[in-house]
Amino acid sequence: MKDNDKWRKIRKLFLVFFRIGAFTFGGGLAMIPFIKREIVDSNHWIEEEDIVDIFAMVQSVPGVIAVNSAIFVGYRVAGMWGAVASAVGVVLPSFIVISVIALFFSSFKKVPVVARAFEGINAGVVALIITALVQLIKPSIKDNYGWAIAAVVFIIMSLTDISAVYVLLASAVFGIAISYINRRKGV
Amino acid sequence: MYKLYLELLIIFFKIGLFTIGGGYAMLPLIQREIVRHGWLTFKETIDIIAVSEMTPGPFAINAATFVGTRTSGILGATFATAGVVLPSFLIVTQVAKYSERFKDQALVRYALYGLRPAVIGLIASAAFLIARTTFFAVSNGQGHLFSGIGNILNAINWRAIMIFAVALTASLKYKVHPILLIIVSGLLGIILYSI
Known part of the structure; x- marks a missing residue:
């Protein structure tokens, strides 16, 4: 592989995983269809039947599915630097968004109407966790x-x-x- | 200050190393570590869940960035986030390198046979602990929750339980999207806590 070609791929990996990181909300399994479309269908970096194995493998080791998939695909496509580019790419969008929110969050929450909203949201969060729990029981137990x-x-x-x-x-x-x-x- | 950066890196490395099963599985570990180090209160960790659902990215990563920013700015966020991703990086690159051998590892399969149900227990515990904080208003923090029936009834947060019931039905029965669910819960909160 020529050097130029390799760096072009690394740049592309970063951009693709940045997009995946930016448009997948809630994380986890929701990211799988996005990753498949970008990696298999658009860029043909990985074969269709290999991607299923990859998802199974990255789920059986520590870490978050989206990040693990990014690192795995990045490594397969362009070695160690491919893995770095993909990992940074997939994490960067949420890093930017969350650090901005965290900076303003405490003053934001002092607004009475926001505080009331979060009282309601906390109750909704319990419902979300129980939903995840119910969905996971069948494949896990x-x-x-x-x-x-x-x-x-x-x-x-x-x-x-x-x-x-x-x-x-x-x-x-x-x-x-x-x-x-x-x-x-x-x- | 350097000590704090290092601490963030180490604690979130540990969290990243034991994030198995994704999503909410590591809530108890993350919440306990964050509260134990005095970085946030337990209630604030619930806020991160809500923020995390409304923004891109997985919870474990978002929690690292949030806690890092709150305790020591962007540099802290960088250390915490790097810490939570680093175990994945070290392990997954090795797996990618030797994946053919890894795929059929019986030992990995056997360990997962025990780990998957454990993840269910972890998530259930997260739900229980968060529900306890959300549904019971123990205002003085002393927690004499069971000193009398009247006190229990007073401590129950009926509004939260109503919103929870609506949200759970919407989520389980009608498969309402998490982001929409959070928005509706927020609106119900504004309405119910204003009257």
């Missing part, structure tokens, strides 16, 4: 072990000060142990 893990984690996180980090590590170890036992039993 497959059997009674799953329900047990979810219940124990809920109780620990709600009633104790134990860090989510330890809870997640314990859950991973538990998942591995149960899987090995199941496999030995031939289930």
